[in-house]
Amino acid sequence: MRAYLDHAATTRLDPCVLAAMVPYLDEEFGNPSSIYSLGRRSKDAIEDARAKVATVFGSRPDEIVFTGSGTESDNLAILGVARQYRALGKHVVVSPIEHHAVLSPAKHLAKKEGFDITTLPVDVFGRVSPKDVAAALTSETVLVSVMYANNEVGTVEPIREIAKTIRDFKKANGRGENEPPFFHTDACQAAGYLDLDVKKLGVDLLTVNGSKVYGPKGIGALFVRRGVKFEPIMFGGGQEKGLRPGTENVAGIVGFAEAFQIADGGRDAESARLSALRDRLISGILERVPKVELNGHPSERLPNNVNLSILDIEGEAILLYLDEAGISAATGSACDSSSLDPSHVIVALGKPYEYAHASIRFTLGRETTERDVDLVLERLPEVAELLRSISPIEVKDGRGGETAGAFVAGRPHWEKPKDSRQEGNPSTPPDASVRK
Amino acid sequence: MTDMSDCCADHGQAEVENRATKERWVYSDTVKDHFFHPRNLMAEEPKEGEFDAEGTVGSPACGDVMRVWLKVDRATDRIADFRWKTFGCGSAIAASSMFALMVTENGGMALAEAVKLRPQDVIARLGGLPNRKIHCSVLIDKAFRKAANAYCRATGQTDRVQVEEGRIVDSRLQITDHDIEEAVLEGATTLEDVQRKLKVGVGDPAAIPEIERLITEYSKKYYG
Numbered sequence: 001m002r003a004y005l006d007h008a009a010t011t012r013l014d015p016c017v018l019a020a021m022v023p024y025l026d027e028e029f030g031n032p033s034s035i036y037s038l039g040r041r042s043k044d045a046i047e048d049a050r051a052k053v054a055t056v057f058g059s060r061p062d063e064i065v066f067t068g069s070g071t072e073s074d075n076l077a078i079l080g081v082a083r084q085y086r087a088l089g090k091h092v093v094v095s096p097i098e099h100h101a102v103l104s105p106a107k108h109l110a111k112k113e114g115f116d117i118t119t120l121p122v123d124v125f126g127r128v129s130p131k132d133v134a135a136a137l138t139s140e141t142v143l144v145s146v147m148y149a150n151n152e153v154g155t156v157e158p159i160r161e162i163a164k165t166i167r168d169f170k171k172a173n174g175r176g177e178n179e180p181p182f183f184h185t186d187a188c189q190a191a192g193y194l195d196l197d198v199k200k201l202g203v204d205l206l207t208v209n210g211s212k213v214y215g216p217k218g219i220g221a222l223f224v225r226r227g228v229k230f231e232p233i234m235f236g237g238g239q240e241k242g243l244r245p246g247t248e249n250v251a252g253i254v255g256f257a258e259a260f261q262i263a264d265g266g267r268d269a270e271s272a273r274l275s276a277l278r279d280r281l282i283s284g285i286l287e288r289v290p291k292v293e294l295n296g297h298p299s300e301r302l303p304n305n306v307n308l309s310i311l312d313i314e315g316e317a318i319l320l321y322l323d324e325a326g327i328s329a330a331t332g333s334a335c336d337s338s339s340l341d342p343s344h345v346i347v348a349l350g351k352p353y354e355y356a357h358a359s360i361r362f363t364l365g366r367e368t369t370e371r372d373v374d375l376v377l378e379r380l381p382e383v384a385e386l387l388r389s390i391s392p393i394e395v396k397d398g399r400g401g402e403t404a405g406a407f408v409a410g411r412p413h414w415e416k417p418k419d420s421r422q423e424g425n426p427s428t429p430p431d432a433s434v435r436k
Numbered sequence: 437m438t439d440m441s442d443c444c445a446d447h448g449q450a451e452v453e454n455r456a457t458k459e460r461w462v463y464s465d466t467v468k469d470h471f472f473h474p475r476n477l478m479a480e481e482p483k484e485g486e487f488d489a490e491g492t493v494g495s496p497a498c499g500d501v502m503r504v505w506l507k508v509d510r511a512t513d514r515i516a517d518f519r520w521k522t523f524g525c526g527s528a529i530a531a532s533s534m535f536a537l538m539v540t541e542n543g544g545m546a547l548a549e550a551v552k553l554r555p556q557d558v559i560a561r562l563g564g565l566p567n568r569k570i571h572c573s574v575l576i577d578k579a580f581r582k583a584a585n586a587y588c589r590a591t592g593q594t595d596r597v598q599v600e601e602g603r604i605v606d607s608r609l610q611i612t613d614h615d616i617e618e619a620v621l622e623g624a625t626t627l628e629d630v631q632r633k634l635k636v637g638v639g640d641p642a643a644i645p646e647i648e649r650l651i652t653e654y655s656k657k658y659y660g
């Protein structure tokens with residue numbers, strides 16, 4: 001019996017979506033730019049898809065650009081808007097818990113294009129405060145990007161309040177609606193669970209993608225409110241009004257729109273169903289496993305997200321044991337990343353690095369049932385106990401109130417403290433007692 | 437205005453690990469065996485005097501801590517027992533187990549031989565480790581050496597103590613060759629990578645050629 005609990009990574013293709021896509025992988029192979037009927041039909045399919053997506057957003061179809069991924073949509077939003085308005089200012093504001101698809105282009109703007117980036121503070125749950133956004137805005141700000149819901153710890157951000165804060169700033173500074181600063185949100189994880197009505201949210205740009213909504217991989221969409229301009233990041237023919245050239249992935253676009261519409265249509269029921277499973281999983285683990293801490297907001301949280309730090313043991317090791325037990329999950333441990341960096345999200349919450357190394361994420365989805373929750377509750381306690389018997393450490397139980405920089409059990413050996421030269425390699429860290 | 441925090445993943449690594457899709461390396465059967473059936477685990481707290489020496493390396497903040505206990509037969513200078521506890525990933529646990537097996541099998545390795553073991557020997561017995569996991573095998577080696585040194589000091593064999601002194605490469609920032617070695621083991625391949633890993637800027641520009649030479653040297657040493 002396999003329990004797939006990594007839906008935040010990707011989701012299985014909905015059979016209805018597959019059925020909708022197949023013609024465009026088979027006899028309907030026309031290039032949408034061609035003048036003959038085979039091409040026209042592909043073109044119609046794309047425009048029907050665009051209209052479907054617009055219905056979910058409550059936007060106009062011409063406010064939607066299809067791209068090759070959520071990452072590409074984020075890049076287009078960040079780079080495209082920043083470059084378009086750089087004559088008016090070169091300041092961008094982001095949260096520290098954004099996906100790398102937002103942070104990396106922002107970092108690129110800072111390193112190579114002379115932009116200033118402000119990283120907002122977050123509380124211990126990862127929530128951005130609209131007050132902090134207001135404090136960060138300057139006359140030079142062109143873009144603010146805060147994700148709707150975080151992929152790692154599930155925290156939902158106060159998007160409407162942040163949008164209002166930016167609107168108020170513009171009013172106070174005599175800026176029109178179509179002048180910077182603009183507000184972008186990455187909603188890839190929110191899709192299928194939260195309301196994506198762009199007018200209600202008050203955003204200028206919004207990213208979604210196919211692989212999180214039981215749609216195909218290799219498709220993203222970007223909502224750009226009419227009146228907001230942006231430079232393309234790719235150059236070629238005239239597809240997508242020249243904003244994202246390249247022969248369209250017709251099957252992908254058709255599939256994405258179908259999946260997106262299905263997911264949004266079922267969101268209230270699915271959110272209710274998964275919230276109950278999520279809460280039973282969280283409370284069940286907290287009951288059965290000692291020294292466990294929830295990461296992310298307890299209530300302003302995605303219905304499908306469970307992220308916990310199981311102290312004294314390491315995430316990859318936990319995943320290997322869970323895999324043997326038929327459970328697929330994820331971790332924020334450094335050992336399981338290509339860069340050997342611990343999850344920047346958990347670190348941004350102000351938690352000690354140990355909490356990142358000990359973190360496990362379960363993200364539920366359509367195929368998740370009570371049996372999956374039962375399986376985890378059955379196996380995880382014994383895995384934790386076993387790995388704790390192998391582990392020599394006992395991390396002090398930090399309470400969530402600590403802010404960034406409170407490294408309970410010592411800094412990692414590679415980090416040189418900026419002010420002190422004396423600190424050597426802590427092989428027996430100050431506060432984590434090695435069991436005597 | 438606060439600086440953009442440095443938090444982007446490495447690029448240009450031959451082995452692509454996608455955090456989102458969890459596409460991961462393949463562990464050899466030997467690694468899996470030692471992970472799921474670890475040998476020579478220190479099950480309970482040892483009694484007073486049961487072992488001759490111990491050593492602890494790593495830090496919880498790094499995600500790796502290894503604590504080892506060593507017992508040597510003084511008459512034969514052979515390792516009578518070697519046990520361990522590890523906080524770390526699959527590779528860390530498997531490397532600890534394999535190292536313990538290597539030094540205790542066949543009646544126990546002579547201490548003089550055991551100190552000649554290199555991380556590469558452990559990796560070979562494990563059937564290979566992914567590049568970014570090589571540092572796990574280095575860590576168990578360091579833990580052993582710490583315990584071995586403690587044993588030699590405790591038994592008055594100070595001539596056998598192996599001292600590893602870090603040579604300072606960047607005097608302004610007090611970066612040693614060991615720091616570079618650690619950074620390379622943690623996946624750094626360029627000067628920029630090392631600076632990111634060590635979270636420092638350029639202290640002494642004159643040190644750059646030496647830092648780059650060390651990066652090349654350690655990359656060759658560990659990754660071939």
